[in-house]
Amino acid sequence: MKIACAAFALLLAAFPALAQNVKITPIGSHRGELCANDRAMIFEDPTGVRFLYDAGPTVTGGNDPRLGTIHLVLLSHMHGDHVGDLKLKAPGEGTCANSMRVPAPNSTTAEVVAAKNAVMVTTRAMAAFVHNKVDAIHGSGSKPMDFCPTLAVTVPVPAACSSRIDMGGVFTARADGARQGVEFTIVYSAHVNDVAPSLLTKAQQDLLKADGAQLGYGPPVGFVVKFTNGLGAYLSSDTAVFGDMKTVISDFHKASLAVINLGPNPGLFQSGAYAINDLIRPASVIFTHVNEAATEGGKLKANTQTAALMKQVKAPAYLAISERTMGFDGKGKCVSGC
Ligand SMILES: [Zn+2]
Numbered sequence: 021m022k023i024a025c026a027a028f029a030l031l032l033a034a035f036p037a038l039a040q041n042v043k044i045t046p047i048g049s050h051r052g053e054l055c056a057n058d059r060a061m062i063f064e065d066p067t068g069v070r071f072l073y074d075a076g077p078t079v080t081g082g083n084d085p086r087l088g089t090i091h092l093v094l095l096s097h098m099h100g101d102h103v104g105d106l107k108l109k110a111p112g113e114g115t116c117a118n119s120m121r122v123p124a125p126n127s128t129t130a131e132v133v134a135a136k137n138a139v140m141v142t143t144r145a146m147a148a149f150v151h152n153k154v155d156a157i158h159g160s161g162s163k164p165m166d167f168c169p170t171l172a173v174t175v176p177v178p179a180a181c182s183s184r185i186d187m188g189g190v191f192t193a194r195a196d197g198a199r200q201g202v203e204f205t206i207v208y209s210a211h212v213n214d215v216a217p218s219l220l221t222k223a224q225q226d227l228l229k230a231d232g233a234q235l236g237y238g239p240p241v242g243f244v245v246k247f248t249n250g251l252g253a254y255l256s257s258d259t260a261v262f263g264d265m266k267t268v269i270s271d272f273h274k275a276s277l278a279v280i281n282l283g284p285n286p287g288l289f290q291s292g293a294y295a296i297n298d299l300i301r302p303a304s305v306i307f308t309h310v311n312e313a314a315t316e317g318g319k320l321k322a323n324t325q326t327a328a329l330m331k332q333v334k335a336p337a338y339l340a341i342s343e344r345t346m347g348f349d350g351k352g353k354c355v356s357g358c
């Protein structure tokens with residue numbers, strides 16, 4: 021027995037990477053593809069901390085069986101395709117270019133937070149919106165959702181709560197029994213934060229309509245997540261190219277993995293190569309939020325904007341293929357599933 025234990029310890033010492041990788045699994049509309057509406061991604065730290073980044077419209081709701089254990093939910097901004105004003109009817113329904121979605125009046129974000137008793141990691145302005153929706157799901161008489169008592173929690177938490185941080189704020193989630201926690205920092209995103217109108221009360225919708233107005237929930241955000249294996253991941257959300265990508269995200273946080281949202285509005289199809297090659301300079305890149313059917317049979321389609329950008333990026337770039345799990349080591353190198 022002693023010899024077996026010693027041999028096992030030696031084995032672990034020789035292959036520390038075995039248990040030290042961060043697992044990333046996109047949850048999109050069509051298994052094995054990267055589709056137009058795909059947003060949600062699950063991250064799992066080696067210590068077991070699991071979180072969902074932007075629930076969006078490609079989960080079927082809080083009880084989507086593909087989610088599994090979720091300790092925290094990150095929310096970047098209030099656009100319907102991120103907070104989730106629609107949810108996927110069923111995996112594989114509709115086309116890759118236009119997945120079949122149905123209304124989610126409480127938002128998929130609140131549905132997942134409520135179903136999983138999860139921690140909401142977002143700004144205070146957006147958290148307040150989610151609190152209301154989670155309370156609506158729980159029904160009257162239940163204890164209202166509130167901020168977590170501290171900025172460092174052990175997961176799972178006893179009841180859903182939110183992070184009480186804003187730009188630059190740091191929140192830590194540690195697995196029970198783990199020595200170290202996963203650290204979330206909110207960073208800038210050069211975008212807007214108008215809420216999807218269908219998630220508001222009818223009275224508020226009418227009020228806004230009368231003035232042709234949009235309702236914003238403070239600044240939209242991205243995240244830098246530091247995992248316990250040393251990996252620093254930059255989750256860009258929807259953003260234009262901006263200077264912090266070099267100073268804050270690369271120089272200060274030293275993010276070695278960049279998860280980049282593409283799509284036509286913030287212009288990353290045009291500016292993405294400069295943003296990634298010259299400003300963020302990561303060891304690896306994952307592309308998501310492509311707003312086009314980027315793959316067919318799991319292979320990148322040649323005449324897509326995603327393919328055009330891939331050719332210009334120097335670091336190894338991977339597609340967020342739905343339900344494919346990628347493993348990343350502490351230096352941002354993909355070691356499995358890519
Ligand atoms: Zn957006």
Ligand SMILES: [Zn+2]
Pocket residue numbers: 099101102258309
């Ligand atoms: Zn978006």
